[in-house]
Amino acid sequence: MTTRTTDGSAGDVHHGTVGTDHSSYRRPDERIARFVAEALGDSRTVLNVGAGAGSYESAGHTVTAVEPSESMRAQRHARLTRAIDAVAEHLPFADGEFDAAMTLFSVHQWSDARLGLRELRRVTRGPVVVLTCDPTLVRDFWLYRYAPEVLDTESRRYPPLADVTAALGGTGTVQTVPIPLDCTDGFNEAYYGRPEMLLDPAARQACSAWSFVDDRVREHFDTSLRRDLDSGAWDEEFGHLRGQPTYDGSLVIVRATR
Numbered sequence: 001m002t003t004r005t006t007d008g009s010a011g012d013v014h015h016g017t018v019g020t021d022h023s024s025y026r027r028p029d030e031r032i033a034r035f036v037a038e039a040l041g042d043s044r045t046v047l048n049v050g051a052g053a054g055s056y057e058s059a060g061h062t063v064t065a066v067e068p069s070e071s072m073r074a075q076r077h078a079r080l081t082r083a084i085d086a087v088a089e090h091l092p093f094a095d096g097e098f099d100a101a102m103t104l105f106s107v108h109q110w111s112d113a114r115l116g117l118r119e120l121r122r123v124t125r126g127p128v129v130v131l132t133c134d135p136t137l138v139r140d141f142w143l144y145r146y147a148p149e150v151l152d153t154e155s156r157r158y159p160p161l162a163d164v165t166a167a168l169g170g171t172g173t174v175q176t177v178p179i180p181l182d183c184t185d186g187f188n189e190a191y192y193g194r195p196e197m198l199l200d201p202a203a204r205q206a207c208s209a210w211s212f213v214d215d216r217v218r219e220h221f222d223t224s225l226r227r228d229l230d231s232g233a234w235d236e237e238f239g240h241l242r243g244q245p246t247y248d249g250s251l252v253i254v255r256a257t258r
């Protein structure tokens with residue numbers, strides 16, 4: 001069953017507490033946007049579930065946005081359509097109502113990913129597009145050295161990709177999305193070549209996994225990363241990433257058609 005917090009948040013994060021500055025750090029990245037646009041193809045009507053502040057919604061589509069958290073809905077730009085207050089697990093739409101559906105950086109927060117994905121499939125005639133992370137790759141990132149608890153949490157939250165494609169049925173493809181060095185969408189791996197950015201508590205706050213760990217973990221991360229940056233140890237081992245144009249990490253786009 002989906003439970004809702006005071007601001008309506010329906011997943012494992014209370015966005016009324018952690019999400020108030022989300023859109024400053026999580027700005028849509030135009031290179032990732034191209035992957036999303038390509039996956040949606042020439043669909044006209046697009047449902048965006050867990051729409052948040054409206055990242056990756058394109059003026060080229062007629063978008064219907066679903067977002068349970070009031071504080072996330074309040075961060076939507078005035079030019080965007082108002083989001084409907086509903087949850088993925090119970091979508092208030094008819095079967096096959098939309099040409100396409102997308103859910104981006106959201107499915108790991110849902111109380112029942114399988115049920116939510118089946119709902120997206122039910123209300124969509126064409127492709128269902130899921131931007132998510134492969135839980136088997138999450139811990140391969142250098143951050144694991146400094147804050148293993150954060151990435152252990154992440155790898156538990158993301159549904160296995162086989163479960164995502166199985167819930168969507170039909171024909172599914174999974175594609176790695178290369179992360180640009182100057183990625184404007186500030187999830188953890190977006191800072192692969194800019195480690196100093198993760199020393200900003202507000203940048204960390206915009207990645208929900210950090211809200212599941214306690215101050216001791218945050219303090220250890222801050223102290224040990226600062227120490228390795230000051231001594232040059234981080235650069236000795238990972239410094240090549242500072243000039244690497246893209247990073248193939250755990251970010252993937254799943255596209256399923258009937």
Ligand SMILES: C[S@@+](CC[C@H](N)C(=O)[O-])C[C@H]1O[C@@H](n2cnc3c(N)ncnc32)[C@H](O)[C@@H]1O
Pocket residue numbers: 002009010011012015026049050051052053054055056066067068069072086087088089103104105106107109110111
């Ligand atoms: C990390 S944000 C991503 C927002 C947006 N898609 C983006 O790419 O910036 C995750 C969003 O999923 C929403 N969410 C969590 N649980 C949900 C559920 N059960 N149904 C629909 N949306 C949910 C949250 O409220 C939040 O806005």
